[in-house]
Amino acid sequence: MKDWTFEELVGDTAGFFSQHFGERPLLRRGALDAERARELASVRRLDDLVAMEAVRPAYLRVARNGQGVSSKAYTRVVSEPGAALTETVVPEQVYELFRSGATVTWNCLHHFLPSARHLVAAFTQAFAAPVDAVAFLTPAGRDGYAAHHDPVDVFVVQTEGTKDWRIWQAPAGRRSDSVTYSAEQLGEPALQTTLYPGDVLYLPYGTPHAAAAGEQVSLHVSVTVALRGWRDLLRETVDTLVADEAFDGFPPLGGDNPQQAAPALTEMIALLRDRLAALAPAAETVRLAGAGRNHGGAGRTREFQRLAELAHLTPGAPLRRTSVPVEIGPSDGGRTRLSVNGHTLAVPEGIAHTLRRLESGGSVAAGELLKDAAVARSLRAAESLTRLGVLEPAAPAKSTAR
Secondary structure, eight states: OOOOOHHHHHSSHHHHHHHTTTTSOEEETTSSOHHHHHHHOOHHHHHHHHTOTTOOGGGEEEEETBEEOOGGGSEEEEEOTTSOEEEEEOHHHHHHHHHTTOEEEETTGGGTOHHHHHHHHHHHHHHSSOEEEEEEEEOTTOBOBOSEEOSSEEEEEEEESOEEEEEOOOOSSOOSSOEEOOHHHHOSOSEEEEEOTTOEEEEOTTOOEEEEEOSSOEEEEEEEEOOOOHHHHHHHHHHHHTTSGGGOOOOOOOSSOGGGGHHHHHHHHHHHHHHHHHOOHHHHHHHHHHHHHOOTTOOOOOHHHHHHGGGGOOTTOEEEEOSSOOEEEEEETTEEEEEETTEEEEEEHHHHHHHHHHTTSOBEEGGGSSTTSOHHHHHHHHHHHHHTTSEEEOOTTSOBOO
């Protein structure tokens, strides 16, 4: 299966951001062919997920007649070996609810399906914000959830069957909650359309909508993007600054005179103000973007595969630095201390020099990691650093660090 891209779903990204994002819906007919759409999620794959023995109720929701069904109707309490009692989903009860007309919703689909995980990774890269994938499986001819809006931007991908959508004009402002509407509150929809496998629909933040399955069982995946506002970003920045040990103290707020802490508070505010003034905005925006992309469930780790392939590392294989933090200490007697993932090791000074060069990008051949040394020695060092996660294979077209 080829990698998913943001462009694959929205088409021209410049046009999307200038004409649709946050403003009005976008409907792309046949953005994916039917087979490609099923690669993301299929009814058969959801069957496999529901049949798992240890699915927690937080991952699966059921709604009937537009309203949520209590998880007690489809879960049971079990005892796991060596663990406390816990709730798990009962497949037979979920199927019975589905047969009676209930919609089954699978939250955080990317925690279970690599296809959804890879798609979420593409959206996380595009928005530098938390992204989730949610699957909605609706019986033929049945409504899903009652008309509502979500406090996120939503990208809908129809994967099987059809689904009829009613979409209303979004209210002004960005409300932070999810709201359900009555028919009287909404009036006539601004848009009515039917999605077929491969169709993609974008709904801006806060757009009221409702959906119902056509004549077949309908499955669609919603990719939700929770953009971070200035309040969120500034909070992240301040949280990072106050993590310094200078803010470790405890103010004397107890007793009859809490105002005695005022001088210390003044001092802490002045210290924080100084730290903010010294902050480099360009570097901080890069850090915030990286933190936004490092969203749980959106990674594409292939660690077992990576370690298994180390035996096939050749002298000409290009390697690059990973995002794993590495502390490179000072050199002493031609050796340099590295600290990574709780490991400390001493490497030749030439390797430390190459690692520093790779911090700004580029790659180096495994057999040239240690200049002016035997290829076999350089290759062994490359294998060790790759095993520790400091280096990873790069595309052959990458330039070589010197």
